[in-house]
Amino acid sequence: MLNFSFQNPTKIHFGEGQIAKITKxxxxxxxxxxxxxxxxxxxxxxxxxxxxALANHTWFEFSGIEPNPSYDTLMKAQNIIKQESxxxxxxxxxxxxxxxxxxxxxxxxxxxxxxxxxxxxxxPVNNVLPIGAVLTLPATGSESNxxxxxxxxxxxxxxxxxxxxxxxxxxDPTVTLSLSDRQISNGVxxxxxxxxxxxxxxxxxxxxxxxxxxxxxxxxxxxxxxxLQADTKEDLEIRANIMWSATMALNGLIAAGVPQDWSTHxxxxxxxxxxxxxxxxxxxxxxxxxxxxxxxEKREKLIQYAERVWSLSGxxxxxxxxxxxxxxxxxxxxxxxxxxxxxxxxxxTHVDGIIDKLKQHGMVQLGEHGDITxxxxxxxxxLAL
Amino acid sequence: MLNFSFQNPTKIHFGEGQIAKITKxxxxxxxxxxxxxxxxxxxxxxxxxxxxALANHTWFEFSGIEPNPSYDTLMKAQNIIKQESxxxxxxxxxxxxxxxxxxxxxxxxxxxxxxxxxxxxxxPVNNVLPIGAVLTLPATGSESNxxxxxxxxxxxxxxxxxxxxxxxxxxDPTVTLSLSDRQISNGVxxxxxxxxxxxxxxxxxxxxxxxxxxxxxxxxxxxxxxxLQADTKEDLEIRANIMWSATMALNGLIAAGVPQDWSTHxxxxxxxxxxxxxxxxxxxxxxxxxxxxxxxEKREKLIQYAERVWSLSGxxxxxxxxxxxxxxxxxxxxxxxxxxxxxxxxxxTHVDGIIDKLKQHGMVQLGEHGDITxxxxxxxxxLAL
Numbered sequence: 068m069l070n071f072s073f074q075n076p077t078k079i080h081f082g083e084g085q086i087a088k089i090t091k092x093x094x095x096x097x098x099x100x101x102x103x104x105x106x107x108x109x110x111x112x113x114x115x116x117x118x119x120a121l122a123n124h125t126w127f128e129f130s131g132i133e134p135n136p137s138y139d140t141l142m143k144a145q146n147i148i149k150q151e152s153x154x155x156x157x158x159x160x161x162x163x164x165x166x167x168x169x170x171x172x173x174x175x176x177x178x179x180x181x182x183x184x185x186x187x188x189x190x191p192v193n194n195v196l197p198i199g200a201v202l203t204l205p206a207t208g209s210e211s212n213x214x215x216x217x218x219x220x221x222x223x224x225x226x227x228x229x230x231x232x233x234x235x236x237x238x239d240p241t242v243t244l245s246l247s248d249r250q251i252s253n254g255v256x257x258x259x260x261x262x263x264x265x266x267x268x269x270x271x272x273x274x275x276x277x278x279x280x281x282x283x284x285x286x287x288x289x290x291x292x293x294x295l296q297a298d299t300k301e302d303l304e305i306r307a308n309i310m311w312s313a314t315m316a317l318n319g320l321i322a323a324g325v326p327q328d329w330s331t332h333x334x335x336x337x338x339x340x341x342x343x344x345x346x347x348x349x350x351x352x353x354x355x356x357x358x359x360x361x362x363x364e365k366r367e368k369l370i371q372y373a374e375r376v377w378s379l380s381g382x383x384x385x386x387x388x389x390x391x392x393x394x395x396x397x398x399x400x401x402x403x404x405x406x407x408x409x410x411x412x413x414x415x416t417h418v419d420g421i422i423d424k425l426k427q428h429g430m431v432q433l434g435e436h437g438d439i440t441x442x443x444x445x446x447x448x449x450l451a452l
Numbered sequence: 453m454l455n456f457s458f459q460n461p462t463k464i465h466f467g468e469g470q471i472a473k474i475t476k477x478x479x480x481x482x483x484x485x486x487x488x489x490x491x492x493x494x495x496x497x498x499x500x501x502x503x504x505a506l507a508n509h510t511w512f513e514f515s516g517i518e519p520n521p522s523y524d525t526l527m528k529a530q531n532i533i534k535q536e537s538x539x540x541x542x543x544x545x546x547x548x549x550x551x552x553x554x555x556x557x558x559x560x561x562x563x564x565x566x567x568x569x570x571x572x573x574x575x576p577v578n579n580v581l582p583i584g585a586v587l588t589l590p591a592t593g594s595e596s597n598x599x600x601x602x603x604x605x606x607x608x609x610x611x612x613x614x615x616x617x618x619x620x621x622x623x624d625p626t627v628t629l630s631l632s633d634r635q636i637s638n639g640v641x642x643x644x645x646x647x648x649x650x651x652x653x654x655x656x657x658x659x660x661x662x663x664x665x666x667x668x669x670x671x672x673x674x675x676x677x678x679x680l681q682a683d684t685k686e687d688l689e690i691r692a693n694i695m696w697s698a699t700m701a702l703n704g705l706i707a708a709g710v711p712q713d714w715s716t717h718x719x720x721x722x723x724x725x726x727x728x729x730x731x732x733x734x735x736x737x738x739x740x741x742x743x744x745x746x747x748x749e750k751r752e753k754l755i756q757y758a759e760r761v762w763s764l765s766g767x768x769x770x771x772x773x774x775x776x777x778x779x780x781x782x783x784x785x786x787x788x789x790x791x792x793x794x795x796x797x798x799x800x801t802h803v804d805g806i807i808d809k810l811k812q813h814g815m816v817q818l819g820e821h822g823d824i825t826x827x828x829x830x831x832x833x834x835l836a837l
Contacts, residue, residue, distance in 0.1 A: 068692045070467030074461070081709060084456030274693045278667025283701060286659040294729065307453045308659045311709070315660060320705075324466060324696070 068273040077211035078235040081311065083303070085237050086116040086201055089157065090123070092235045093199055097155035099126035100148060102168050104160045106130065111245035113203055117159055127151050129171075132160065135339060135346065136167035138183065138219035144171045148196075158200045158233070160252075162207025162257075165200050169215035169231040172196040185226055186217055192228035200236040204246060205310040206254030206347070208261060208317025210236035216336070222428065223336040230339040238314060240306035248295055251309075252402045253347035255291035258313035259284065259398075260331060260350040268326040268435035270367050280321045281375045286312045288376070292401045312404070330433035331357050334444055336422040344411050349407055351399040356451040357434075358392045360443065364436060408452045418448050453658045454458035458708040466696065468688070470622050471501040471586055474542065475508070477620045478584055482540035484511035485533060487553050489545045491515065496630035498588055502544055512536050513627040514556075517545065520724055520731065521552035523568065523604035529556045533581075541583045543618070547592025547642075550585050554600035554616040557581040569613055571602055577613035583627050584791035589631060590695040591639030591732070593646060593702025595621035601721070607813065608721040623699060625691035633680055636694075637787045638732035642674035644669060644783075645716055645735040648649040652743070653711040653820035655752050665706045666760045671697045673761070677786045715818035719829055721807040729796050736784040736791055741836040742819075743777045745828065751822060779782050793837045821836075 095101060108114040130145045148171070158168035174182035176194035184190040200210040209215065213232040216225045226443065241253075266280035266444065290308045293299040304417040315321070334357075335349030344352075362369060366388070373379040373391035381387060396406045405411050422445050425431070433439035439447070465473040478484060484506065493499040514529045532538065533556070543553035559567035562581035568574040584593040594600065598617040601610045628636075651665035675693045678684040693748070719742075720734030729737075747754060751773070758764040758776035766772065781791045790796050807830050810816070818824035824832070 068467070068690065068696070071471065072463065072465050072470075072473070074463035078457065078459035079708075080457050082453070085455065085457075088457070272689045272693070273696075274671040275667060275696045279664055280672060282660060282667055284665025285663060291661065304453065306656045308657070310455070311658075311660045323464075 068271055068276075068325040069326070071324040073319055074229075074343045075211060075232070075319050077233050077318070079211065079238060079314070081238045082234065082307075083239055083241050086113070087120050088237060089117065089120045089199060089201065090237070092438060093124060093155055093157065095123065097124060098151055098152040099124050099155045099157050100144070100155050100161060101126055101128040101318075102132060102144065102150075102164060102171065103130050104132045104164050105160075107245070108159055108203060111203075111242060113201065113242050114232045117201060126157075127153065132164050132167040134163045135216070135218045135223065136163050136170070138186070141170045141217065142174065142182065145174060147189075148175050156196050156198045158198060159203065160281050161202070161204030162209040164206070165202070165209035165233065166215040166217065168198050168200070169209070169213070170217050172198055172231060173228065173245060183219075184222040186219070189226060192230055193200060194224070195228070195230045198231065198233045201232040202236055202238050202249055202310070203242050204254055205238070205243060205313035206257040208258070208314055210238070211314055211318045214317070218340060221340045223340040236314075238310050240303055240310045244301060244303070245308060249345075249402065251294045253309050253345050254313060255287055255294070255309060256347040256351050256399060256402055257405050258309075258316040259291070260289045260347070260354055261316040262287075262321065263354060264328045264331060265322045265325060266300050266373060267365055267368050268328050269364065270371070271325055273325045276321050276323065276325045277371070283312050283316050283321070284376045288398055295403065301329070326435040328357075328435045330439045330444075333430045333433050334421075334425065336429050337421050337428075338413070339423060341420065342411070342413060346402050348411065351404040352408055352411070353373070354452050355392055355396050355406055356447045358395070359450060360447050361434065361439075362388055364438070408417065409446070415449070415452060418445065421448055453656055453661075454711070456705055456709040458612070460596060460617070460704050462618050462703070463754050464596065464623060464699070465620065466623045467692075468624055468626045469623050471498070471699065471713075472505050473622060474502065474505045474586065474620070476583060478509060478540055480508065482507050482509060483536055484537050484540045484542050485529070485536075485538040485837070486511055486542045486544060487529065487549060487556065488513070488515050488543075489517045489549050493544055493588060496588075496627060498544060498562065498586065498627050501781050502542070502586060511542075512538065514751045515579050517549050518553040519548045520601070520603045520608065521548050521555070523555075523571070525603050526552050526555045526602065527559065527567065530559060533560050539581060540682065541581050542586070543583060544586040544588065546589030547586070547594040550587070550594035550618065551592070551600040551602070553585070554594070554598070555602050557616060558613065568604075571604070571609040574611060577611070577615055580613070583618045585618040585668045587621055587623050587695070588627050589635055589639055590623070590628060590698035591642040593643070593676060593699055595623070596699055596703045599702070601646055603725060606725045608725040621699075625688055625695045628691045628695060629686060629688070631700065633788060634730075636679050637789050638730050640679070640694060641696060641732040641736050641784060641787055641789050642671055642677070643694075643701040644672045645739055646701040647672075647706065647730070648714060648739060649713045650707045650710060652750055652753050653713050653755060654749065655756070656688040656710055658710045661706050661710045662756070664700075664775040666832070668697050668706070669761045672781055676783075711820040713742075713820045715824045715832075718815045718818050719806075719810065719832060722806050722813075723798070726805065726809055727796070728799060733789050733796065735837050736789040737793055737796070737830065740777055740781050740791055743780070745832050746819065746824075746836055747773055792834070797837075800834070800837060803830065806833055
């Protein structure tokens with residue numbers, strides 16, 4: 068196991084009816100900005116529950132945060148923050164809304180000249196507005212980590228600060244019953260690949276981390292497809308297991324003390340930034356190709372993954388690895404997400420542009436060994452065609 | 453899954469050399485009381501590392517906290533706290549030292565007349581001195597939870613407050629290399645039974661919690677015996693896996709959203725309080741009897757435990773349960789701990805006294821269903837003879 072420091076102070080309120088807890092979690096004298104997305108929270112009852120819980124608070128609202136939240140949209144929130152002296156952000160929505168709230172928070176108290184530097188120069192984030200989250204879409208883990216991704220002019224740029232970890236997060240699985248199949252699929256696949264980025268590297272004999280990661284993968288494989296099936300899609304227990312898995316998949320715990328990959332995400336970001344492909348669908352396309360191209364470097368963990376997650380046995384390790392990759396792709400297909408670039412109308416004429424974007428963004432040494440150069444990324448992208 | 457609220461803000465610094473981190477974790481202007489036990493930290497180098505890290509702090513020390521820390525000893529610390537205006541406690545030792553620091557902390561700022569009320573009346577703990585911990589014995593999880601057990605006149609009394617959760621904990625597995633076999637055994641068994649108390653109840657379909665609990669059990673079963681074997685007992689990776697398992701076993705995470713038992717602990721406390729049996733050895737004696745007496749109520753989880761932790765298969769559920777209990781006892785024997793009261797010279801003449809103590813302490817409705825009455829506890833104790 069590698070040395071590590073780990074802390075996750077986000078308070079989780081999990082279960083039906085827990086939105087009411089925000090009343091006590093947000094200081095009574097706070098001036099709250101409720102931030103949300105396109106308005107689905109108004110049709111599924113979440114907005115009303117939040118408004119009821121904020122009845123005795125002073126609050127304002129800012130809506131319109133889009134999937135892959137854009138810099139321009141987020142900067143518009145600065146006006147109301149200044150005008151109303153906002154000192155608390157309540158993000159109500161999925162990972163994009165929570166990510167967006169993090170950038171709004173960091174930009175509001177940014178000490179430099181231009182908040183754009185937070186992204187493009189990775190300027191340090193020293194002061195933030197506190198954030199609370201009511202999660203409506205289990206996927207990104209943003210509700211209890213300090214990560215955020217913001218898009219500008221087709222460029223998806225991640226930034227991170229432990230200061231931006233939400234102070235509390237409400238996870239009520241009932242609110243996920245109104246999600247579309249596509250949102251459910253994307254969320255389950257996103258969480259699954261988050262785990263894989265922290266698990267499928269090389270072994271440092273971190274037995275707890277490995278078992279926890281495998282537990283999350285097994286849960287997502289068992290529960291994900293059921294959330295799409297007509298006879299089980301209203302089952303709250305399935306939604307609860309998916310929701311808790313997605314939070315645990317990226318709250319820092321399974322990453323503590325082990326190497327991490329993240330090449331699938333970095334390549335995937337270029338597919339979202341350049342072609343507008345849903346984030347999770349870029350992952351389901353790229354991950355299988357990464358598994359194939361890096362099968363020698365990831366061999367030990369691929370075998371362990373085959374045995375423990377897919378219950379494959381026998382002495383032929385290569386066959387087990389092949390089968391595990393195939394079963395991973397099958398799982399993605401059962402979740403209704405693409406596994407090839409051709410599924411999303413990207414072809415060989417686009418490869419150079421994708422590699423150019425990776426170069427432009429400095430993504431020239433990806434993966435747990437830093438050995439995924441632009442040439443290797445090209446191999447991965449071409450294999451995913 | 454049951455509704456839950458979960459928060460664990462303790463910062464963990466894990467790995468070799470991490471004791472140096474306490475320099476920055478404790479406020480520079482704090483007046484620190486270093487609390488420890490019998491002095492083993494002076495022979496294994498931990499004391500020196502801590503003193504080096506505190507070179508620029510103002511600090512005092514209080515030693516002599518015994519295993520199963522006693523009320524009388526802990527109260528003696530109040531003098532130096534008052535005299536020197538101590539405002540930070542640094543606990544260096546195993547679970548007993550950390551538990552002791554929690555009581556010292558709560559007693560120092562107790563608002564009532566007599567700190568004894570914290571235990572005997574479970575008076576609320578509203579103000580505490582902050583605590584940091586340097587763990588030397590992986591076992592109790594006290595380094596990142598708010599629980600404590602204090603002994604007075606043969607009575608072991610637990611109390612708890614989230615305010616008493618250490619602000620940080622240093623987990624350096626190298627410091628565990630100097631532990632005796634008995635300390636290692638006790639620690640592994642304690643952690644194992646902590647997991648079982650939160651896992652072996654009835655199913656609420658908490659898939660993540662179950663997988664995490666099983667991952668910890670598997671790790672402790674795999675690594676525990678190796679830490680006792682001559683050819684592997686110096687292996688730092690084994691110690692690291694045990695140490696991280698023990699912390700994760702009782703930091704609140706695997707308990708979130710699931711029922712809990714704790715009857716083994718409550719009965720076990722009377723064996724320590726009344727007969728001085730090591731805490732973990734009371735657990736290894738009582739747990740198998742609880743599994744047998746409550747096999748019907750715990751049937752579903754016993755089968756899952758048999759299949760997932762012990763890889764037992766077949767259609768005969770009763771046989772799987774029998775075998776799983778037998779393998780649990782075998783594991784305890786491999787760890788060198790007793791599994792029967794007769795192993796520790798307790799016999800049928802002592803049963804009435806044990807049951808009387810349970811009654812005196814109000815332990816009349818134990819277990820996840822509250823159905824372990826004094827009569828059922830008697831059945832458990834008699835089966836453990």
